Amino acid sequence: MAKTSTFAALPLTNFKSPSLFRVKNSSFISFTDTHFLRQSNLTSIVRSSSPRGIGFVSCSSVTDEASSDELQVQTLTWKWKGYSIRYQCAGTTGPALVLVHGFGANSDHWRKNTPILGKTHRVYSIDLIGYGYSDKPNPREFGGEPFYTFETWGEQLNDFCLDVVKDKAFFICNSIGGLVGLQAAVSKPEICRGLMLINISLRMLHIKKQPLIGRPFIKSFQNLLRNTPVGKLFFKSIAKPETVKSILCQCYHDSSQVTDELVEAILRPGLEPGAVDVFLEFICYSGGPLPEDLLPLVKCPVLIAWGEKDPWEPIELGRAYSNFDAVEDFVVLPEAGHCPQDEKPEMVNPLIESFVARH
Numbered sequence: 001m002a003k004t005s006t007f008a009a010l011p012l013t014n015f016k017s018p019s020l021f022r023v024k025n026s027s028f029i030s031f032t033d034t035h036f037l038r039q040s041n042l043t044s045i046v047r048s049s050s051p052r053g054i055g056f057v058s059c060s061s062v063t064d065e066a067s068s069d070e071l072q073v074q075t076l077t078w079k080w081k082g083y084s085i086r087y088q089c090a091g092t093t094g095p096a097l098v099l100v101h102g103f104g105a106n107s108d109h110w111r112k113n114t115p116i117l118g119k120t121h122r123v124y125s126i127d128l129i130g131y132g133y134s135d136k137p138n139p140r141e142f143g144g145e146p147f148y149t150f151e152t153w154g155e156q157l158n159d160f161c162l163d164v165v166k167d168k169a170f171f172i173c174n175s176i177g178g179l180v181g182l183q184a185a186v187s188k189p190e191i192c193r194g195l196m197l198i199n200i201s202l203r204m205l206h207i208k209k210q211p212l213i214g215r216p217f218i219k220s221f222q223n224l225l226r227n228t229p230v231g232k233l234f235f236k237s238i239a240k241p242e243t244v245k246s247i248l249c250q251c252y253h254d255s256s257q258v259t260d261e262l263v264e265a266i267l268r269p270g271l272e273p274g275a276v277d278v279f280l281e282f283i284c285y286s287g288g289p290l291p292e293d294l295l296p297l298v299k300c301p302v303l304i305a306w307g308e309k310d311p312w313e314p315i316e317l318g319r320a321y322s323n324f325d326a327v328e329d330f331v332v333l334p335e336a337g338h339c340p341q342d343e344k345p346e347m348v349n350p351l352i353e354s355f356v357a358r359h
Contacts, residue, residue, distance in 0.1 A: 084135045085129060085156070095356050096122045096123075100157065108265040109265070113172075130274075140277070158191050161191050173195070178291065181197065182298060186297045194302070198306075199305070199307055199310050222283075231280040235279055241260075241263050245258055248263065251338035252339065253343065298326040303355045305330075307339075
């Protein structure tokens with residue numbers, strides 16, 4: 001059984017390097033002098049490479065050179081099974097980290113983590129197929145078989161490590177990205193060195209978690225969304241800046257962190273062709289694995305971090321996951337909501353570093 005820790009930090013200012021110390025039965029991080037890098041805008045294409053293995057890198061963009069102490073973050077495209085997959089990367093030395101976003105998000109949701117962690121690690125943040133600026137194949141093209149599943153995304157993550165990272169990696173995952181990381185780690189345990197699950201989705205809408213009497217009605221509602229104009233009208237009603245901002249303000253405890261930049265980063269790729277079909281397919285995906293199905297099968301060390309103010313995934317329910325053998329620690333992130341990596345990067349980045357350093 002994992003112990004529960006509390007993660008405390010001073011407000012973000014200009015710091016140098018974090019010092020980690022432990023008090024009996026608790027974990028704290030004291031931030032003495034950590035320098036927080038900003039990620040600059042992406043600019044020109046700089047290189048391409050020939051096909052190799054599962055996929056190939058076709059292009060990349062790099063940050064501008066506004067400051068000599070900033071770490072460049074590249075944006076590249078990888079071909080996977082004929083589909084174009086966007087990812088971002090930073091750093092050339094140290095252990096490999098792959099950052100996995102949640103539902104409706106993309107690799108830009110790690111913009112406060114990638115350049116900082118890249119100073120001492122090889123960091124990759126990926127757009128799962130169907131999200132961000134990765135391709136969005138129509139789910140109806142697969143003969144009625146579900147395509148946007150954790151098995152698909154888990155396979156994508158493992159193939160990405162084999163073809164692009166070319167090494168074992170730590171998977172750092174938020175929300176439904178946690179299910180992706182778990183699925184990948186269970187499918188190919190030789191690839192994942194460790195898992196950090198940040199406010200992993202409890203999947204409260206999973207069919208197994210619904211009362212028996214209500215399950216037929218859920219299926220009927222899903223068919224209505226997927227197979228009639230109602231679904232597209234619903235998507236159109238929420239794919240607006242003011243609605244996206246309102247939703248983000250619900251899941252961020254500190255609503256001042258919900259900036260116009262964040263809203264645009266989430267909304268813009270959601271307006272691309274095919275995004276509505278992916279959205280409807282996933283909100284109708286009430287099957288597949290639950291965290292409690294996969295955690296007993298994981299062979300690598302797991303750290304669970306939870307924003308204590310998450311209104312969508314209550315911490316009281318999340319604590320139950322600390323009972324699984326693979327989970328070494330359950331860390332409470334004070335005053336953080338559902339996406340602590342973006343809302344409280346000054347807490348999350350050193351926590352990632354300390355977890356990786358222990359393994």
